[in-house]
Structure formats: structure tokens, C-alpha cells
Amino acid sequence: MAEVLLENLTKCYGSVVAVNRVNLLINDREFFTILGPSGAGKTTVLRLIAGFEKPDEGVIYFDGENVTDLQPFKRRIKMVFQDFALWPHMQVYNRDRYSNLNFGLRIRKWLTEEIEQKVSEVVQRVGIKKELFSRRPGELSEGEKQRVAIGRAITTTPRVFLMDDPMTNLDPQSKLKVRKEIRKLHQDLETTTIYVTHNIPDAMAMSDRIAVMRDGIFEQINTPKNIFQFPKNEFVRDFFESAKVAFEI
Numbered sequence: 326m327a328e329v330l331l332e333n334l335t336k337c338y339g340s341v342v343a344v345n346r347v348n349l350l351i352n353d354r355e356f357f358t359i360l361g362p363s364g365a366g367k368t369t370v371l372r373l374i375a376g377f378e379k380p381d382e383g384v385i386y387f388d389g390e391n392v393t394d395l396q397p398f399k400r401r402i403k404m405v406f407q408d409f410a411l412w413p414h415m416q417v418y419n420r421d422r423y424s425n426l427n428f429g430l431r432i433r434k435w436l437t438e439e440i441e442q443k444v445s446e447v448v449q450r451v452g453i454k455k456e457l458f459s460r461r462p463g464e465l466s467e468g469e470k471q472r473v474a475i476g477r478a479i480t481t482t483p484r485v486f487l488m489d490d491p492m493t494n495l496d497p498q499s500k501l502k503v504r505k506e507i508r509k510l511h512q513d514l515e516t517t518t519i520y521v522t523h524n525i526p527d528a529m530a531m532s533d534r535i536a537v538m539r540d541g542i543f544e545q546i547n548t549p550k551n552i553f554q555f556p557k558n559e560f561v562r563d564f565f566e567s568a569k570v571a572f573e574i
């Protein structure tokens with residue numbers, strides 16, 4: 326539900342330039358993926374967009390509004406973290422207590438009945454079974470944790486939905502299904518999704534456009550098909566070689 330513009334965005338940690346003068350326009354309702362090897366700066370870009378980090382330089386706009394100095398909660402973004410960041414001591418859902426699925430709504434002072442209604446909508450949408458409600462994150466599989474993390478993120482519809490490699494620990498069979506589900510969720514929510522991964526087939530399967538990132542810069546930004554067929558340089562070509570093999574099987 327928002328166009329995201331990054332202008333000259335830079336973030337350093339000591340002598341490491343994690344994000345180096347990056348420019349990017351992500352369209353409203355686009356499924357945009359930042360793809361690259363570990364250490365490229367992908368998570369840092371997401372954290373800057375979310376507002377968890379302050380840039381050293383540069384400006385972030387949502388629909389033309391400068392949000393660079395806005396607190397994360399004022400940006401109306403939601404982020405699904407790589408490790409899901411569920412509350413370990415809380416149950417998946419308990420209508421009478423703070424739990425993973427109702428926490429955000431309770432602190433916003435929603436009524437219990439409204440929350441109940443919203444949670445039942447969300448668990449249906451992301452496929453969380455009622456039997457899991459009383460469990461704590463330590464008692465869930467990776468796939469179940471992922472669903473709870475996504476469910477928690479969409480109890481209120483975010484303007485921008487940020488996902489940091491939420492499929493890293495899923496087995497290949499689940500992956501195929503989850504890719505479709507994430508893509509459908511993106512469409513149903515009518516939101517702008519920015520997805521981060523090092524996994525080329527995931528990026529190819531879900532994205533409208535991809536930015537290939539390395540050492541703090543975007544090497545190439547285009548549609549999956551276009552990057553795959555016309556890699557702009559040796560790095561992008563080599564990076565995509567491994568995926569080509571997988572596609573040919």
C-alpha cells in the first residue's frame with residue numbers, strides 16, 4: 326500500500342560499509358526481492374526501511390513522505406525476522422492473556438471480542454491449527470513458527486511488509502507450498518512486500534522484480550526473467566549459474 330523510495334542510502338558499522346549509497350524505487354503493491362550472498366547488506370537495508378537502524382546518509386520516502394526520522398511503529402510496517410523473533414515465553418494464542426498472536430492488538434487496546442475475530446481470520450488465512458494455540462514457540466516446527474510469525478505480522482495490515490529470509494529452515498517440499506502462500510498473501514493484503522533472501526529459486530518464483538546485492542550495492546535491478554537471461558556482469562552471471570543448473574533438472 327505504499328511506494329518506497331530509497332535515496333542515496335548509506336549505513337556503516339565502523340569501517341564496514343554495509344549499505345553504500347543505494348538508490349531504489351519500489352512500486353506500490355510490488356513484490357520486490359533483495360537477493361544476494363551472506364554479508365551483502367540485505368538485512369541492513371530492511372532494518373533501515375523498518376526504522377530499526379538510522380542511516381548515516383540518505384533519505385527514505387513512503388508515498389513521497391520522508392520517513393527517515395520516524396519511529397518504526399509510526400511507519401506502519403511489519404517485519405518477519407529471519408529467526409521469527411516470537412515471544413518464547415508466550416503461547417501462540419490465548420484470548421485471556423498476552424500471547425504471540427494477540428500481543429500487538431492488546432497493547433493497542435482492542436476489545437477481546439474484536440481480537441478473537443481478527444485472530445480467527447488470520448489463523449485461517451495463514452493456516453495455523455487450533456491445536457497449536459496453547460504451545461510455546463519452542464514446541465513448534467520451523468514451518469509452524471513461520472506461520473505464527475507471519476500471522477502475527479498481519480493482524481493489522483502493514484503499509485509495507487518486510488520479510489527477512491523466512492524460509493531458510495524449511496524443507497524443499499514445504500518451500501514450494503509456502504512460496505505460493507506468501508505470494509497469495511501479498512496479493513490478498515494488497516501491500517508492498519520487500520523480501521530478502523540468498524535463495525535464487527525462491528526469488529525467481531515469487532518476485533515482480535529483484536535487486537541483486539553485493540558488498541552494499543545493487544549490481545542489477547530488473548525482473549527475474551530479465552536478470553536470469555541478461556546478467557549485467559560477471560558477478561550476477563556466476564551467482565545465477567547455480568540456479569540455472571537447478572532449473573534444467
Ligand code: ADP
Pocket residue numbers: 338341342343361362363364365366367368369370
Ligand atoms: P546480509 O543480510 O546480506 O547477510 P547484513 O546486512 O546482515 O548482510 O550485513 C552487512 C555487513 O554489515 C556485514 O559485513 C555485517 O558483518 C555488517 N553488520 C551488520 N550488522 C552489523 C552490526 N550490528 N554491527 C557491526 N556490523 C554489522
Ligand code: MG
Pocket residue numbers: 367368369
Ligand atoms: Mg541477513
